[in-house]
Amino acid sequence: MKRKLDENDAPTIEVAAGSSSQTPSTTTFETYKLDPRLLQSISKAGYSEPTAIQAQAISLALQGKDVLAQSKTGSGKTAAYVIPILQSILHRKSTHPAKSSSISTLVLVPTRELADQVQKVFLALSAQCSKDVRSINLAQRVSDAVLNALLSDTPDIVVATPGRANQFLSAGKLSIDQVSHFVIDEADLVLSYGYEDDIKAIAATIPRSAQAFLMSATLTSDIDALKQTLTRDPVTVKIQTEEEPTETMTQYVVKCAEDEKFLLVFVIFKLRLVRGKTIIFVDDVDRSYRLKLYLEQFGIKSCILNSELPVNSRLHVVQEFNKGLYNILIAADDQEVLGGVHKPQKRIVEVANGEAELSSDEDEPQKPTKAAKTTSRDYGVSRGIDFQNVSCVLNFDLPHTSKSYTHRIGRTARAGKAGMALSFVIPAEHYKKHKPTSISSAKHDEKVLAKILTKQAKLDREVKDYKFDMAQVDAFRYRVNDAIRAVTRLAIREARAREIKDELVKSDKLRKHFEENPDDLRHLRHDNESGKTRVQGHLKHVPDYLLPAAARQGKPLNVGFVGLHKKPRTDGKGGKARRGGSGGGRGGFKKGVGARRVDPLKSFKRR
Numbered sequence: 001m002k003r004k005l006d007e008n009d010a011p012t013i014e015v016a017a018g019s020s021s022q023t024p025s026t027t028t029f030e031t032y033k034l035d036p037r038l039l040q041s042i043s044k045a046g047y048s049e050p051t052a053i054q055a056q057a058i059s060l061a062l063q064g065k066d067v068l069a070q071s072k073t074g075s076g077k078t079a080a081y082v083i084p085i086l087q088s089i090l091h092r093k094s095t096h097p098a099k100s101s102s103i104s105t106l107v108l109v110p111t112r113e114l115a116d117q118v119q120k121v122f123l124a125l126s127a128q129c130s131k132d133v134r135s136i137n138l139a140q141r142v143s144d145a146v147l148n149a150l151l152s153d154t155p156d157i158v159v160a161t162p163g164r165a166n167q168f169l170s171a172g173k174l175s176i177d178q179v180s181h182f183v184i185d186e187a188d189l190v191l192s193y194g195y196e197d198d199i200k201a202i203a204a205t206i207p208r209s210a211q212a213f214l215m216s217a218t219l220t221s222d223i224d225a226l227k228q229t230l231t232r233d234p235v236t237v238k239i240q241t242e243e244e245p246t247e248t249m250t251q252y253v254v255k256c257a258e259d260e261k262f263l264l265v266f267v268i269f270k271l272r273l274v275r276g277k278t279i280i281f282v283d284d285v286d287r288s289y290r291l292k293l294y295l296e297q298f299g300i301k302s303c304i305l306n307s308e309l310p311v312n313s314r315l316h317v318v319q320e321f322n323k324g325l326y327n328i329l330i331a332a333d334d335q336e337v338l339g340g341v342h343k344p345q346k347r348i349v350e351v352a353n354g355e356a357e358l359s360s361d362e363d364e365p366q367k368p369t370k371a372a373k374t375t376s377r378d379y380g381v382s383r384g385i386d387f388q389n390v391s392c393v394l395n396f397d398l399p400h401t402s403k404s405y406t407h408r409i410g411r412t413a414r415a416g417k418a419g420m421a422l423s424f425v426i427p428a429e430h431y432k433k434h435k436p437t438s439i440s441s442a443k444h445d446e447k448v449l450a451k452i453l454t455k456q457a458k459l460d461r462e463v464k465d466y467k468f469d470m471a472q473v474d475a476f477r478y479r480v481n482d483a484i485r486a487v488t489r490l491a492i493r494e495a496r497a498r499e500i501k502d503e504l505v506k507s508d509k510l511r512k513h514f515e516e517n518p519d520d521l522r523h524l525r526h527d528n529e530s531g532k533t534r535v536q537g538h539l540k541h542v543p544d545y546l547l548p549a550a551a552r553q554g555k556p557l558n559v560g561f562v563g564l565h566k567k568p569r570t571d572g573k574g575g576k577a578r579r580g581g582s583g584g585g586r587g588g589f590k591k592g593v594g595a596r597r598v599d600p601l602k603s604f605k606r607r
Contacts, residue, residue: 027055032062034083035090037128042083045124051076056237057213058084066212066234068227070219075239078121078185081213085181086126089133089156092180102178105135105157106206108165108199110189112311113318115139118185119159133157138164138174141311148173162190162198169202182206182230183213187223203230249413251421251456252466253449258442259434260470261396261424262294263480267473268394269300269328274420276391277321280330281408283397283441288332289492291396295328297483306332308496313503322388329387333399333408387411395423397439402451422466425449436484 028049029042050058053071060067061084071077085105092104109115119137126133135157136150151158151173158165158174168174184190190199212231216223219238227234256264268274282288285306292302303326305317321329390412399405405423413419426442456463505514514520 029083032058032083032087034087035129038083038086038090038125041125041128044127047079051080052239053077053237054080054083057081060235060237061085061211061213062087064211066231068214068216068219068223068231068234068236069239070216070237071239072217077215078118079125081183081185081215082118082121082125085157085183086122086129086133088181090129093132101154103155103158103174103176104179105181105183106165106176106179106202107157107159107183107185108162108190108195108202109139109159109185110161110195112139112141112161113315114186115159115161116311116315122157122159135159138168139311162195162202166198166201169205176202176205177207179206179210181213182210183215184226184230185213185215187214187216187226188218191223191226199226206230208232248418249409249421249461250419251409251423251461251463253423253425253463254466254468255425255427256468257430257433258426258437258439259480259484261426262291262437262484263473263477264424264468265291265295265394265396266298266300266476266480266483267468268422269295270298270476274392274394274422276327277324277389278328278392278394279387279390279411280328280394280396281333281399282330283333283439285332285496286492287397287439288330289495290487291330293487293491293495294483297486298479300328302326302328302330304330304332304499308500310503318387324389333404389417391419393419393421395421397441398423398425398445398448400441400444400448402448402455405448405452406455423449423452 029039029047034042052075053069054076057067057069057077057080061081067081069077069080089104107118109118115137116139119135119140122135123130126135134153134155136147136155136159138147138151138158138160140147147168151168158176160168165174169176184199212234214223214226214231214234219236254264265280269278280291280302282291285308288304288306292304295302303317303321305314309317317326317329320326393409393412395405395408399408409421412421425445428443428446431443431445432438453463
C-alpha cells in the first residue's frame with residue numbers, strides 16, 4: 001500500500017490486488033469497533049474478513065472523510081460504504097435520538113437491477129437492527145402511491161436511480177435537505193446513462209456537509225467533474241489489479257450476409273463450436289424473440305433479457321444464468337440506442353424514425369431527445385449487471401458505437417478467465433439483400449467496425465478475422481431457410497405477449513391479487529370474447545316457453561327429420577311449376593301469340 005497526492009493534491013491510496021497489505025492479518029471487522037448488532041449481521045451474511053477495498057474505505061469513512069473508490073466489479077464495493085453508513089446511523093440514534101426523524105442516506109445507482117442488489121445488501125447487513133434502521137428502494141416496480149406511503153414513514157436510507165429520485169424530489173415527496181450520507185454507486189455508468197441533469201438537480205438539494213461516496217470500476221474525466229462538484233477533499237482509494245494477459249480475451253470478426261448470421265449461429269451452437277455460457281447481443285426486442293424462436297426450431301434452448309420484462313423477472317433471469325441453468329442468454333440491448341450510452345443527437349432522432357445514420361463523432365455526449373426520454377433508462381444490459389463466468393459474447397447485431405462494443409465484450413474474460421468475443425459484420429454490398437433478416441442498423445456496420453478496430457488498437461488488443469468454410473456449412477442452408485420462414489411477425493408478436501402474460505400470472509405479488517380479483521385473471525385468458533359486437537346477456541339463457549313440451553318435462557326429444565327446403569309443387573302433368581315471369585307460374589305470363597297478363601285475384605281458386 002502506498003499513499004500519494006494526485007494532480008489536485010488530494011490524497012490517494014493505492015493497493016495492489018495481489019499484495020498482502022490489502023487485508024492485513026490483524027484487520028477484521030471487529031477492528032473498526034462496530035455496533036455489536038452490525039457485527040452479528042456481517043457474520044450471518046457470510047463476511048469473514050474485509051476485502052481490499054473494504055479494508056481501506058471503511059476506515060476512511062468512519063473518520064468522516066469523503067471517499068472516491070475504484071475497484072473492479074465483485075470486489076465488495078457495496079459493503080464498503082454500507083457498513084460505515086449503518087454504523088453512523090446506529091451511533092446517531094443511540095446518542096441523538098431526536099435527530100433521527102429524517103432521511104439520512106441517499107444512494108443512487110444506474111439501473112433498477114443494481115438498486116435491487118444494493119437494497120438486499122442493506123437488508124442483509126441490518127438484519128439484527130431492522131427496527132432501528134429502515135431502507136426503501138424507489139426503483140422497485142410498485143405504484144407511486146405505495147412508494148409515497150413508504151416515504152411518508154421517513155425511512156433512514158433511500159436507494160434509487162437518479163431519474164426516480166428526481167421525480168419524487170420534484171413532486172415534493174422526497175426530502176433530502178437533511179441527508180448526511182450521499183452515495184453514487186457505479187458512478188461511471190450513472191453518467192454514461194444520461195443522468196447528468198438529474199444529478200445536478202439532486203446535488204443542488206444535498207447539503208454540502210453530507211459525506212460523499214463515489215464508487216466506480218473506472219476513473220474517467222467525468223468522474224473528476226463529479227468529484228469536484230459533490231465531494232470535499234476526498235481520499236481516492238484505488239485497488240490496482242494485475243494486468244491480465246492479452247490472450248485471455250480473443251476477439252473475432254465474421255463478415256457475412258444477413259441471412260448467413262442465422263446460418264452461422266445455428267452451426268456454432270448445434271455443432272458446439274462454443275462451450276460454456278454465451279451472451280448474444282441483438283439490436284432490439286423483436287430481434288431477440290426472432291432469434292429465440294429460430295433457435296427453438298432446432299431444439300436449442302435460450303432465455304431472453306429485455307426491458308419489457310418485469311424487473312423481478314429480469315433479476316431472476318440473471319440469477320439463473322449465473323447459476324448455470326441457462327447456457328444461452330439473448331440480450332436486447334435496445335437501451336444503448338435510446339437512453340443507454342450517450343449517442344449523438346442526429347443518431348437518436350433518425351433511429352426513432354426507423355432509419356439509422358451514423359454521426360461523425362459517435363461518443364460526443366448529447367442531451368437526450370424525446371425519443372430517448374420515452375424509453376426507460378433504468379435498464380441496461382451491456383453495463384450495470386454482473387454476469388458471471390461468461391465464456392463468449394456474440395454480437396449478433398453489431399453495436400452502434402465502439403464504446404458500446406467495449407462495454408459488451410467486458411462481460412467475458414473477467415477475473416483472469418479466458419473469453420471470446422465474436423461479432424457479425426454486414427458488408428455494404430450485402431445490406432438489404434435478404435429482407436426477412438435485415439435490420440437498418442447493419443447499414444453502418446463497416447463504419448462502426450473501423451472505429452472499433454482503431455479503439456482496440458489503442459488498447460493493444462487485436463481483432464482477428466474469422467472465416468468460416470462456407471462450403472462445409474452450406475449443407476445446412478435449406479434447414480435454416482425453413483426455420484427463418486417459420487418465424488413470422490405474427491409468431492414474434494404472440495411470443496412477446498405470451499411471455500408478458502406468463503410473467504404476470506407467475507408473479508408472487510399478483511398471485512394474492514388474482515385470488516381476490518378473479519375477473520382480472522380472466523382478462524388474461526386467450527378465449528375471451530373478441531370483437532366489438534354488443535353482447536346481449538339474455539340470449540345466453542333459453543326460456544321454458546320456447547322449449548318443446550317434452551323438453552320441459554325432461555323427456556328425450558324425437559323431432560324426426562326436418563327438411564331445410566319446402567317440397568316442390570308440381571303441375572298436373574308431373575312437371576315442376578315454374579316461377580317468375582317465364583310463364584306458367586302464378587303471377588307470370590302465358591307463352592304464345594297474344595299473351596296477356598293474368599290477374600291472380602281473378603284466377604284464384606279455392607281448394
